[in-house]
Amino acid sequence: MMEEIRSLEDLLDLQHEDSEIDRLLDRRGSLPELEAYKKAHRELATLDSKIASLSGRLRDMELAVDKAEGELKLGEAKLEREERRLFAGGLSAKEAEHLRREVDMLRRQNSEAETTILELMDSREITQGEVDHHRADRDAIAAERGRLDDLIQIEWKQIDGAIARHEARKRELAPLIAEDLMEMYEQLRPIKQGVAVGRLAEGICGGCHLALSAAEQLQVLKSEPPRCLHCRRILVPQ
Numbered sequence: 001m002m003e004e005i006r007s008l009e010d011l012l013d014l015q016h017e018d019s020e021i022d023r024l025l026d027r028r029g030s031l032p033e034l035e036a037y038k039k040a041h042r043e044l045a046t047l048d049s050k051i052a053s054l055s056g057r058l059r060d061m062e063l064a065v066d067k068a069e070g071e072l073k074l075g076e077a078k079l080e081r082e083e084r085r086l087f088a089g090g091l092s093a094k095e096a097e098h099l100r101r102e103v104d105m106l107r108r109q110n111s112e113a114e115t116t117i118l119e120l121m122d123s124r125e126i127t128q129g130e131v132d133h134h135r136a137d138r139d140a141i142a143a144e145r146g147r148l149d150d151l152i153q154i155e156w157k158q159i160d161g162a163i164a165r166h167e168a169r170k171r172e173l174a175p176l177i178a179e180d181l182m183e184m185y186e187q188l189r190p191i192k193q194g195v196a197v198g199r200l201a202e203g204i205c206g207g208c209h210l211a212l213s214a215a216e217q218l219q220v221l222k223s224e225p226p227r228c229l230h231c232r233r234i235l236v237p238q
């Protein structure tokens with residue numbers, strides 16, 4: 001009987017180690033920095049896609065400016081040629097009139113092209129400003145994400161160290177516990193919210209915290225191992 005009790009006490013110690021490990025694992029997965037890290041990560045992804053789409057628009061604008069400038073250059077060359085022909089004289093009145101109209105039209109076209117180019121350059125400048133703004137935000141958030149990552153790594157390292165110490169203690173305890181008792185413990189733990197064994201103190205089950213009457217306690221203590229009548233957890237008498 002003494003040996004049995006010893007085994008049950010060790011089982012309760014083991015339960016304590018397992019509960020601590022569960023608590024540490026839970027903390028490992030629910031650090032407040034983790035939520036902030038995920039948020040920063042999502043924000044970075046959003047900014048990256050905004051920057052990519054704006055950069056695409058910028059490239060299109062560059063091409064449009066280049067094209068318009070090329071066309072303007074051609075238009076200016078043509079205007080110069082036609083003006084030279086007009087001023088050289090030697091044309092009939094009808095030819096001169098026709099050429100003057102042609103020159104006027106070319107001047108109008110070139111002037112419109114210049115306006116278009118200026119407008120394109122303005123939009124390009126605005127878009128470039130947006131890209132710069134997003135990049136600055138991106139850099140700040142990336143730095144924050146890096147800072148959070150460092151914090152998380154430090155906390156995880158501490159938690160993992162603590163878990164390793166509890167695991168070592170478990171390895172010491174395990175050989176002290178009867179095999180069938182250990183088997184029952186391992187079967188119960190997953191279906192009992194991680195708590196398979198509790199102290200029976202002052203008639204209260206340490207697992208479900210429900211009371212057992214004096215008669216019920218006697219009945220419990222007679223069974224091998226003692227188990228709570230309410231929750232079926234293993235009970236360790238005081």
Ligand SMILES: [Zn+2]
Nearest residue numbers: 205208228231
């Ligand atoms: Zn119980």
